[in-house]
Amino acid sequence: MIRHLHPTDSPRILQFRASAGLGDTCTLANALRGGPRRFPTAKYATIALSPRAWQNCWVESQNGKINGVLRAGPRSGKQAWEISELYLRNSKSSLILDLLEQIAVQAGGAGAYRIFIRIPVGSNASDFAQKAGFSTIYRETIYQTTSTHSAATKLGISEDFFTLRPRYQADDGNLFRMHNVVTPMAIRIKTGQTSEDWAAGMERLGPKSSEWILDLPTGEIGALIQTSTTKTQHMFNVNWATNAGGQLGAIVAAALKETDDVSAVTAVPDYKPSLAHLLANIGFKKQANYEVMVKPLTQPISEIQQVLAAVS
Secondary structure: EEEEEEOHHHHHHHHHHHHEOOOOOOHHHHHOOOOOOOOHHHHHHHOOOOHHHOOOOEEEEOOOOOEEEEEEEEEEEEEEEEEEEEEOOOOOHHHHHHHHHHHHHHHHHEEEEOOEEEEOOOOOOOHHHHOOEEEEEEEEEEEEOOOOHHHHHOOOOOOOOOOOOEEEEEHHHHHHHHHHHHHHHHHHHOOOOOHHHHHHOOOOOOOOOEEEEEOOOOOOOOEEEEEEEEEOOOEEEEEOOHHHHHHHHHHHHHHOOOOOEEEEEEEEEOOOOOHHHHHOOOOEEEEEEEEEEOOOOOOOOOOOOOOOOOOO
């Protein structure tokens, strides 16, 4: 039986961890932090006691024993959901299909038009996701360097090459236009073809991340830079316009700006080979590969307009 996680599940969570393997999926931020890990017992015990949190968490339970845990919810807006964590009891991989199908029903009922999932390349979870109606949008590679200062030095570009400003909500229209120009059509079709759908499905590096805009003299947006820094790691993500491609080195330098000399990590989609080549040249190494997948959801019945037709 698949149901919400309940406060009374705390003892079952302790039992589940002992027989659960690594997670089968993760968000962008967790992929940059090292990918799926062992089941975090204390975290889910806290979730079980929080009415707001356990509503975004489902379990598969049989005979009083938890066999699977799935956590999901809106990505950046209610029109797009994301499966953030999926843990299964060892030898229970067949439950992936049931959990993915059930969460799609939940997401569609909440008004979502699509649901995303990120799976390590080579995981059998990908096969079950395909059976549940998910398809791969693109593959991505995680690149990491041990020293932000060393990478920035190899770029040989002044930190003050250009000026960035914070991102505002009013930028969404121009960012969507940039997205349409630089993103292959096959990917755009799957990730949202309106500004609202694109914004709802956009990934961020966490609640404390910063977002910066490079403005071009033409009035267009030249790049979006996302950053998030801890004491031991600097995460960043960059997207740039076609006519700003000649400044890619400076854009990456800006993404590494004003950080301590810590490890730096980013994700590169397979349709951005120029970024992968640049990172490799300044000392970044490949760490992991993921499949980013999506499932389109049926439009909620409440939003379907009734049409009356005359019958002769």
